[in-house]
Amino acid sequence: PETQEITEGLAKIKTLGSVFYNPVQEFNRDLSIVVLNTFAKDYKGDSQTVWEAGHKYDDGISILEALSATGLRSIRYAKEVKGVKEIIANDISIKAVEDIERNICDNGVEDLVVASHDDATMLMYKNRKERRFDAIDLDPYGCPSIFLDSAVQTIKEGGLLLVTATDMAVLAGNSPETCYSKYGAISLRMKACHEMALRILLQCIEAHANRYGRYIAPLLSLSADFYVRVFMRVFTSPKKCKQTLSKLSMVHHCTGCGSYVLQPLGVIKTNEKTKQMKYGLPTRGFPNICEHCDHPFHVGGPVWNAPLHSPEFLAKLLTEIPENLATFKRIQGVLSVINEELIDAPLYYTLEQLSGTLHVETPSMGAIRSAILNAGFQVSYTHMNKTSIKTNAPSELLWDVMRAW
Numbered sequence: 259p260e261t262q263e264i265t266e267g268l269a270k271i272k273t274l275g276s277v278f279y280n281p282v283q284e285f286n287r288d289l290s291i292v293v294l295n296t297f298a299k300d301y302k303g304d305s306q307t308v309w310e311a312g313h314k315y316d317d318g319i320s321i322l323e324a325l326s327a328t329g330l331r332s333i334r335y336a337k338e339v340k341g342v343k344e345i346i347a348n349d350i351s352i353k354a355v356e357d358i359e360r361n362i363c364d365n366g367v368e369d370l371v372v373a374s375h376d377d378a379t380m381l382m383y384k385n386r387k388e389r390r391f392d393a394i395d396l397d398p399y400g401c402p403s404i405f406l407d408s409a410v411q412t413i414k415e416g417g418l419l420l421v422t423a424t425d426m427a428v429l430a431g432n433s434p435e436t437c438y439s440k441y442g443a444i445s446l447r448m449k450a451c452h453e454m455a456l457r458i459l460l461q462c463i464e465a466h467a468n469r470y471g472r473y474i475a476p477l478l479s480l481s482a483d484f485y486v487r488v489f490m491r492v493f494t495s496p497k498k499c500k501q502t503l504s505k506l507s508m509v510h511h512c513t514g515c516g517s518y519v520l521q522p523l524g525v526i527k528t529n530e531k532t533k534q535m536k537y538g539l540p541t542r543g544f545p546n547i548c549e550h551c552d553h554p555f556h557v558g559g560p561v562w563n564a565p566l567h568s569p570e571f572l573a574k575l576l577t578e579i580p581e582n583l584a585t586f587k588r589i590q591g592v593l594s595v596i597n598e599e600l601i602d603a604p605l606y607y608t609l610e611q612l613s614g615t616l617h618v619e620t621p622s623m624g625a626i627r628s629a630i631l632n633a634g635f636q637v638s639y640t641h642m643n644k645t646s647i648k649t650n651a652p653s654e655l656l657w658d659v660m661r662a663w
């Protein structure tokens with residue numbers, strides 16, 4: 259196979275052609291560099307808050323890139339993330355490891371990056387007790403779920419887990435059975451499928467973490483091109499694991515009008531006398547038929563129904579995007595939209611879907627937004643779909659707004 263030479267960021271690498279390299283993922287790598295820089299700068303391992311700025315991590319962070327292919331990502335992390343003390347670039351393929359070793363030397367990062375030839379799961383299991391990592395990056399072909407059990411154990415307390423999933427067809431509802439077997443949740447074929455994908459992936463990682471008394475705190479979640487990417491911290495607290503049920507919901511999606519309702523798996527109850535919070539199971543039944551159009555629901559999930567990102571972390575990220583990154587503009591654009599997204603309004607409607615259901619003309623984004631705001635509710639865009647709205651308004655109101663249009 260032909261040798262390919264690639265320059266991306268501060269790295270110049272060569273690959274023999276049989277080793278995986280995808281130029282479209284430059285955005286993914288650039289964004290990960292921004293996240294790691296912000297994380298390494300303020301990382302406070304023992305803090306239980308989702309994000310606390312202002313802490314200087316003197317020692318530098320350790321990173322495991324468990325599925326490294328050419329080593330490009332690891333080499334870029336070594337050259338472009340400040341405050342890194344060591345990176346392991348691992349791959350199961352010997353050809354890939356030969357590429358990684360050569361690229362490490364060509365880029366002069368021998369003091370920071372070490373190549374490793376192992377099955378990623380084995381490498382993580384071997385290290386889960388004595389040598390945990392501050393950050394673990396999982397960037398596999400397709401589905402990451404087989405790597406999660408070992409990854410959630412091998413990340414340090416408060417460490418950063420970065421996960422890509424590219425099997426969007428499965429996550430976005432084309433194959434609900436496969437989604438259940440891989441991710442432990444039923445996906446739905448609905449307009450908000452990209453956000454469903456993110457919420458299914460986060461639910462899956464949380465389930466793996468909970469088995470070891472750990473839980474996740476998402477810093478940033480996004481859908482881009484043909485994949486989803488999530489960044490989260492992992493903490494230990496068996497007590498907090500009990501709260502997971504209240505962070506999960508089933509999604510009821512109407513087969514007629516396309517409206518959706520989320521039903522939490524657990525509810526938080528406060529004892530009036532002791533003021534103690536208790537996590538109980540919901541007792542309310544759920545209607546079988548949609549009240550708006552009398553059609554039955556499809557039921558998917560469970561999905562993560564807690565915030566997809568940390569507003570504090572995002573605010574920090576927005577001030578720290580290096581202008582020399584090739585995808586600077588795109589990162590800035592996407593992060594700005596995420597920053598505006600309503601955090602407590604899961605999923606979204608597309609305008610075409612709303613107007614299609616009622617057979618009315620599609621209103622302008624401005625018109626529908628001001629109608630919702632005038633009715634006293636919140637509304638935002640989402641980075642996942644250009645013509646969509648997120649809102650905390652009940653669907654009755656949306657239908658009224660559309661009919662009045």
Ligand code: SAM
Pocket residue numbers: 278279280283287324325326327328330331348349350351354376377378379397398399
């Ligand atoms: N992270 C890379 C980047 O940003 O350019 C791309 C990684 S590529 C999508 C996936 C890699 O995972 C392939 O090189 C493949 O050989 C490797 N791989 C697949 N299964 C693995 C396993 N069980 N352990 C380690 N590596 C594995």
